[in-house]
Amino acid sequence: MTTVSIKDVAARAGVSPGTVSNVLNRPEKVADSTRIRVESTIRELGFVRHGSASTLRAGHSRTVGLSVIDIGNPFFTDVAAGVEDVASERGYAVILGNSSGSRMKEERNLLVFAEQRVRGVLITPSDEDPGRLDQLRGRGICVVLVDHPAERSDQCAVAVNDVTGGSMAVAHLLDGGAGSLGYVTGPPVIRQCQDRKRGAEQAMAAAGRDPRELLEVSMPAMTAKAGQQAAENLLAEGTLPDALFCANDLLALGMLRGLLQAGVRVPQDVSLIGYDDIDFASASTVSLTSVRQPTYQLGRVATELLLDECDNPGTHAHQQIMFQPDLVVRESTR
Amino acid sequence: MTTVSIKDVAARAGVSPGTVSNVLNRPEKVADSTRIRVESTIRELGFVRHGSASTLRAGHSRTVGLSVIDIGNPFFTDVAAGVEDVASERGYAVILGNSSGSRMKEERNLLVFAEQRVRGVLITPSDEDPGRLDQLRGRGICVVLVDHPAERSDQCAVAVNDVTGGSMAVAHLLDGGAGSLGYVTGPPVIRQCQDRKRGAEQAMAAAGRDPRELLEVSMPAMTAKAGQQAAENLLAEGTLPDALFCANDLLALGMLRGLLQAGVRVPQDVSLIGYDDIDFASASTVSLTSVRQPTYQLGRVATELLLDECDNPGTHAHQQIMFQPDLVVRESTR
DNA sequence: CTCCGGACAACAAACGTTTTAATCGCGACG
């Protein structure tokens, strides 16, 4: 019940509290003999450092915050895996915040991060509002954008070129002889959705087609459920195009389910392409053509940049890294 | 850069720091007029409470730790969603720890929780060692087991009956006329794997079959990749049974992919059943028969129990809740 | 024998909050 503090350890080991602290934080400062004695006392008493006290006094913690749009999306769990691996290699813990695409939840998560005085924040912003992030920076919290290009040059960001990706997807559909084209997407405030659309339009223009022919179907969420709903809507309206580009794989998988249930054949009747190449894309009823991103790397690199910025604020050079996506062709497209 | 503290707010609002603290924590104790004045000063100065200082002084934080076995498994993201919803309703933040099935990582996560002085811990233990948990309790940290039955009556636990589930699965396979049966599972230390196996054996016995006929294929992980590997192993050995029960859906989806790639037809050549009924189970190549669990509820209820125990340590009555699973029949079984 | 420097360790002052006990006004009551 009574928690054992650094003082108890000090008393038991016959040293001062400061020395115990040194053993914990700068072991090289203390003589081997005392260090060993203190370390064994720590184990004996089962002491664990009070992180809050430490944070309070030191002025910063050993945690970083990670805010993602949808932790239910395997894309983000892969990113999170990369983040966690690097963070724990360097002795940091990760506090995960899921915004579920809601701006309010995102803000609440950022508030929690600020209260916890995290060392830095990794965020895939759910909309375009740099204000909140500047506010964090004003508090001395480093921020790195994940899966989002930098808005300015005084910040780090790691992204994948979504315009290229969208362009690859639609070029592939056009190669397959698609006549009418549809783009199934999430909320327009999500940058990824916009960029992939822009890429899609560029590919149409490049093929001599009018970009305005692209039928846009916008759903409130980017989940499998929403994708299935989109299928039902298209079928009910009778506006189903020859080929569909979905803004992520979850939408595509839901769309696939919806189409097959209605007896629409993929790819014979409709070509379908997703985005992210999540694990399940290759396991679906009709395996899904998709645009692959270096997801795990995204998390790793972003975290490396963040911790470099935290640990060497003087010498740190901000970087904007842009990866390129890959097209993975499978059964769902002609 | 310079962070604004409760003192700055107090000075600006012309009150004492204690009053600001009261506005924050027990607004009813302070007169309306001053409360409003302080609140507006807080907004004006952009003050955010220093969580560490607060935790240090108050002796406990407003966070709970959640330790899961594999955050890449949709089963656990669903659980986490339930946890997060309840926690944030009650003003708690969730620190997520992913053990990846590694005991070492689990221990490191629990250490982080202890250092952060979380109010409580929700854990799906990756093996059977109550020792570590008692250690946490000894530190005044409440612990609730998630997806794991209680070992003793002085603790809360929320689980789903895995013996019943395993039994349902195998009974269904036997109903379908299965001759030889296989059980594809993860590391034997995982309780869920053991219990589902026990259920499977009971179902065989109940059908007048010798439980020892059940071919056990144990993989080091419960992922799609491991499932595919298991398929390759079975095919290479030429020991493929009539029907396969996989300990979770990820294994089953990987197995499905491996079988189809080798030209084995499901369910004509082999019946396949998974466990968890994750979203993707119904979207796979051959939609997957599975055993459904009330996943999101699991997270919700566990968190409610935990927070009840934290907030009313006196009156709290420990509960062991056991949900029942459901069989969901789809295309992958005869 | 003194003096100097290096290596360790002790001391004490923070860090920003919460909380208990004490204080202050002020109207009501005897």
Place this chain on the structure above:
DNA sequence: CGTCGCGATTAAAACGTTTGTTGTCCGGAG
């Protein structure tokens, strides 16, 4: 008119670390 009671506020003492400063002890150089 003194005092009591009550609500609202303040003052001050923690909470467990970290860290810059001060101190002590030692061996070796002068």
